[in-house]
Amino acid sequence: MSxxxxxxxxxxxxxxxxxxTQCPIQPGAKFTQKIIFSKEEGTLWWHAHSEWDRATVHGPxxxxxxxxxxxxxxxxxxxxxxxxxxxxxxxxxxxYTQALQTGGEPNASDAYLINGQPGDLYPxxxxxxxxxxxxxxxxxxxxxxxxxxxEILFFAIANHKVTVVGTDxxxxxxxxxxxxxxxPGQTIDLLLHANQRPNHYYMAATxxxxxxxxxxxxxxxxxxxxxxxxxxxxxxxLFPNLPAHNDTNASVHFSGSLRxxxxxxxxxxxxxxxxxxxxxxxxxxxxxxxNNSCAGPNGTRLAASINNISFVNPSIDILQAYYYHVxxxxxxxxxxxxxxxxxxxxxxxxxxxxxxxxxxxxxVLEYNATVELVFQGTNLVAGDDHPxxxxxxxxxxxxxxxxxxxxxxxxxxxxxxxxxxxNTIAVPVNGWATIRFKADNPGVWFMHCHLDRHMSWGMDxxxxxxxxxxxxxxxxxxxxxxPPC
Numbered sequence: 001m002s003x004x005x006x007x008x009x010x011x012x013x014x015x016x017x018x019x020x021t022q023c024p025i026q027p028g029a030k031f032t033q034k035i036i037f038s039k040e041e042g043t044l045w046w047h048a049h050s051e052w053d054r055a056t057v058h059g060p061x062x063x064x065x066x067x068x069x070x071x072x073x074x075x076x077x078x079x080x081x082x083x084x085x086x087x088x089x090x091x092x093x094x095x096y097t098q099a100l101q102t103g104g105e106p107n108a109s110d111a112y113l114i115n116g117q118p119g120d121l122y123p124x125x126x127x128x129x130x131x132x133x134x135x136x137x138x139x140x141x142x143x144x145x146x147x148x149x150x151e152i153l154f155f156a157i158a159n160h161k162v163t164v165v166g167t168d169x170x171x172x173x174x175x176x177x178x179x180x181x182x183x184p185g186q187t188i189d190l191l192l193h194a195n196q197r198p199n200h201y202y203m204a205a206t207x208x209x210x211x212x213x214x215x216x217x218x219x220x221x222x223x224x225x226x227x228x229x230x231x232x233x234x235x236x237x238l239f240p241n242l243p244a245h246n247d248t249n250a251s252v253h254f255s256g257s258l259r260x261x262x263x264x265x266x267x268x269x270x271x272x273x274x275x276x277x278x279x280x281x282x283x284x285x286x287x288x289x290x291n292n293s294c295a296g297p298n299g300t301r302l303a304a305s306i307n308n309i310s311f312v313n314p315s316i317d318i319l320q321a322y323y324y325h326v327x328x329x330x331x332x333x334x335x336x337x338x339x340x341x342x343x344x345x346x347x348x349x350x351x352x353x354x355x356x357x358x359x360x361x362x363x364v365l366e367y368n369a370t371v372e373l374v375f376q377g378t379n380l381v382a383g384d385d386h387p388x389x390x391x392x393x394x395x396x397x398x399x400x401x402x403x404x405x406x407x408x409x410x411x412x413x414x415x416x417x418x419x420x421x422x423n424t425i426a427v428p429v430n431g432w433a434t435i436r437f438k439a440d441n442p443g444v445w446f447m448h449c450h451l452d453r454h455m456s457w458g459m460d461x462x463x464x465x466x467x468x469x470x471x472x473x474x475x476x477x478x479x480x481x482x483p484p485c
Contacts, residue, residue: 001033002049003061004185005168005423007392009038011476012319012443015391017049019313020446020462022320023485024050031483039394041065042169043081043143043187052452055085055092058147063169072171072261073191077138084155084182084205085113085147086216092149099453103287103302104295105214106453109150112205112220119221120202120237130222132203134194141165142190146182149452151207151215152251152385152426155180156240157224158201163191164258168394170421171261179243181208181254183387185424185450198226200237210248210429211384217245248402251385252428256400258420270396270416271370271436278363278373279337279405280306281344282388282427282449282459284381285356297381303457304449305356307338310458311448312360316485318462319444323478334361334461344378344404345430354380356458363461365439367468372398374434375427376405386454388433389424392445392465397425399434410434424450439465442475 002016014033015021025031044061047054060081065071086109088095099106111118115130134140142162146153156179163176166189174191182188206219223237243250262268285303292299303310314321314329321329342353365371373395375388396419399410414434427433448460467474 001046003035003044003046005044005394006035006040006061007038007394007441008036009441010443010474011036012392012445013478013482015445017391017446019317020319021444022317023483025483029483031481032479034479037063040169042166042171043145043189044169045145045147045187047147052092052096052149054147055149060143060145062143069265072263072266073165073174074139076141076191077135079141079143080132081143081145083115083145083147084153085116086149086151087111087113087118096456100456102295103289103300105302106150108214108216110216111218112148112153112216114203114205114220114222117222121219121221132222132224133227134224136194136198136226136228138194140192140194142192144180144182144188144190146184146186148184151209152181152183152387153205154208154242155182155203155205156242157192157203158238158240159196160192160201160224165189165191167258167420168422168424170394171266172420173259173261173418175257177254177257178241179250179254181251183424183426183450185387185389194226198228198231200225200233202237202239204240204242206242207245208243208247208251209245210251211382213382213384248429251426252400252402252431255426259418260420262418268396268418268421270398270419271438272416274370274372274436276365276369276371278371279376280373281308281338281376281378282306282386283308283356283378284384284454285310286354286381288355303356304454304459306459306461307335308340308356309334309359309361309461310356311460312358312458314360318362320482320485322444322464323475330360330362332362332364334363344376345383346379349380361461362464364464364466367439367442367466367473369439370436371439372434372436374405374432376432377427377430379430383430385429386427386459387424387450388427388447389450390445390447392441392443393437394421394423395435395437396420397422397433398436400428402428402431405432441465442467442473
């Protein structure tokens with residue numbers, strides 16, 4: 001069980017991902033987690049971190065300002081969590097097992113959800129469509145969470161703009177928008193001003209898919225209903241204008257509009273002198289199967305990688321192996337740059353580039369290292385967006401763009417003044433994103449794509465941040481009831 005975005009300072013033992021910081025909790029067994037909050041303020045969420053169980057095992061976390069502080073915006077009339085999700089007609093565990101056994105794409109979901117309900121456009125739940133009741137003239141804080149397993153989503157409310165005021169438990173400079181792009185794992189805080197003619201309006205979410213991959217092309221809805229008396233609602237609620245499903249420019253524009261609040265009460269600390277530059281390619285790959293017997297392209301098995309290494313789970317979790325000096329569970333030679341350089345986003349790439357190496361390699365960071373990490377998407381097999389999530393840290397997103405990263409030109413356009421502080425960033429399809437963070441949280445911390453099929457295929461790695469000097473820079477000791485391996 002993971003508290004997504006909670007840094008757990010010096011205490012990775014309760015971070016949650018299986019075979020990274022713990023072995024899975026066995027049926028009927030117990031494990032007591034200690035959750036340590038630090039600088040987070042806003043909306044986060046918790047979810048299972050075993051196979052694809054988080055499809056149904058998840059919920060919101062809300063961290064309020066302390067008693068001496070207020071929101072950096074006018075207090076809303078009410079706060080409403082809006083959890084976007086996906087739903088299948090089959091058991092998600094069976095879906096996971098089948099996908100890994102066949103080596104092909106998993107079946108797309110049968111519906112998207114808003115607070116557990118598909119909405120009016122599906123034949124099963126119109127009477128239970130989620131409703132948001134608002135009073136004209138009042139302002140509401142919507143805490144938007146994408147708990148979806150496989151898709152980035154567009155979200156909008158008919159005839160209403162929303163004001164973004166936070167993401168991933170960090171405040172942003174307010175900006176007003178007609179739509180939101182939200183990746184699996186990400187949270188967005190929105191102010192909704194109920195200032196339109198009293199009526200019934202749809203809020204809706206549908207997939208954004210930048211690559212040529214199968215997806216669920218349905219749309220989930222909830223209802224925004226004004227409580228004011230004396231009006232007759234439209235026979236059909238008004239529907240929002242959502243970007244096209246493959247509108248990469250709309251997705252990148254939204255992500256690129258986020259800025260940290262960066263005021264005296266909410267200062268930022270962007271690393272300026274980098275000691276550890278990293279360049280990581282994120283790719284979909286394939287492995288050959290005997291007699292072309294798998295369900296991936298041309299009979300191959302679909303895989304994924306970072307810097308051409310497709311991650312393999314160890315037999316015991318990496319944290320215990322590191323802490324107790326158990327040899328043979330992981331290597332420490334994860335490359336700082338890709339082993340092969342090529343035109344990463346070219347339309348036609350040689351087939352030999354599609355096959356990665358399997359391995360359990362980690363990157364070891366010195367305590368207090370200042371890290372710049374450039375994620376570069378590739379067009380191998382099928383270019384796609386990759387929402388990359390780092391456990392144990394939030395990071396500053398200092399740059400974002402399409403095409404191949406230009407090491408000479410693109411850093412000149414970095415935002416080092418007020419970049420957003422996030423824990424999940426969508427690397428655009430055939431594009432790049434640059435993050436910076438200070439490695440001041442010792443421990444073992446997972447980094448992975450939050451599209452779960454990519455994570456299961458191997459688009460993962462792990463950072464080990466070494467202890468610093470003094471007791472306040474050391475990993476805390478483990479609890480007595482760690483799940484056995």
